[in-house]
Amino acid sequence: MNTPLQGSAKAVRLAAIAAGVLALGACFAYAAGWLGQTKLPPQRIIDTFEAQAGQHPGYRKNHAKGLCVSGYFQSSGQAAAFSTARAFSQARVPVIGRFAIGGANPYSPDTSVPTRSLAIQLSTDDGQVWRTGMNNPPVLPVSTPQAFYELVVATTAVPGTGKPDPAKVQAFFAAHPESAPFRQWSASYKASDSFASTDYNSINAFRLVDASGKAQPVRWRLEPQTPFAALPAQVDDKQFLQHDLQQRLAQGPLRWTLRLTLADPGDPVDDPAKPWPAQRRSIDAGTLVIEQVDAPEQGACRDLNFDPLILPQGIEPSADPVLAARSSAYSESFNRRSRETLGTGARP
DSSP: OOOHHHHHHHHHHHHHHHHHHHHHHHHHHHHHTOBTTBOOOTHHHHHHHHHHHOOOTTSOSSSOSEEEEEEEEEEOSTTTTTOOOGGGTSSOEEEEEEEEESSSOTTSOGGGOSOEEEEEEEEOTTSOEEEEEEESOSSOSOSSHHHHHHHHHHTOBOTTTSSBOHHHHHHHHHHOGGGHHHHHHHHHOOOBSOGGGOOEEOOSOEEEEOTTSOEEEEEEEEEESSOOOBOOSOOOOTTHHHHHHHHHHHHOOEEEEEEEEEOOTTSOTTOTTSOOOTTSOEEEEEEEEEEEEEESTTSTTTTOOOOTTOOOTTEEEOSOHHHHHHHHHHHHHHHHHHTOOOOTTOOO
């Protein structure tokens, strides 16, 4: 049985991971306008991020620390039967992407935040664009924007400690049994030593649409072809993940398999907190190949808004309310930073 001290330590660790996921999710709550009984604009969450992390002009207000990369996607052809999206039939699709850690502070040490993300844009030869933002958790801790707000409150750091109140964290998760899959994932989560050996998940579901108009709900995952190695217990380099990625790419391209998991009838396609059964059919849709680092914030991805609702013909959003709320928050962050310039002394 856990002692109170052990329980507190676990609660703080879980809060740290949940807070990282809030970099993905808390903004959805504000963007959707679900704060208690009050409708609030997406500007409010961006103000909140800036209040917590400080003013960092020119940086993304979320997933602020990252670096731009480029490469291509090589289709296997296996997904073409499910979707007319050209990305699944074109032999090689140019890709611009961005690796990042969660949070609004661009100066955070790379290994201080559990959440890692990879956002990519695929530009096909029919003139269409597909953007997708993926994160290392396979599910979210909650199902609705309202619950996200409650999670924001529960994981807010206590003044003077820099950490959330373990009792509030424990109370939140006790009141939200839908968080069980996320808690199970976080309990077993082991950070890898590289962006290159990290899984990235769509979390939300989408619909592939074939030539006849038939829709197939899916979630996708980028599975690294780089073997897993655990993150060292002691890391002194604040740019550890970025330096590692640059060194690996200097030696050659890095690859991930794009795996599409197909939902069965009755699977929860509109709830990002609920995993699908492990035995669901999946297909290897192709290989993402990252060839080079372009730059941190000044690269080709600097002016890209990786809005996950920018989809090509053949891919449609699900009715997930969290997915629907993401677009407005992304837009607010993009519009605000586009009016700014990187602050004096700012570093990527």
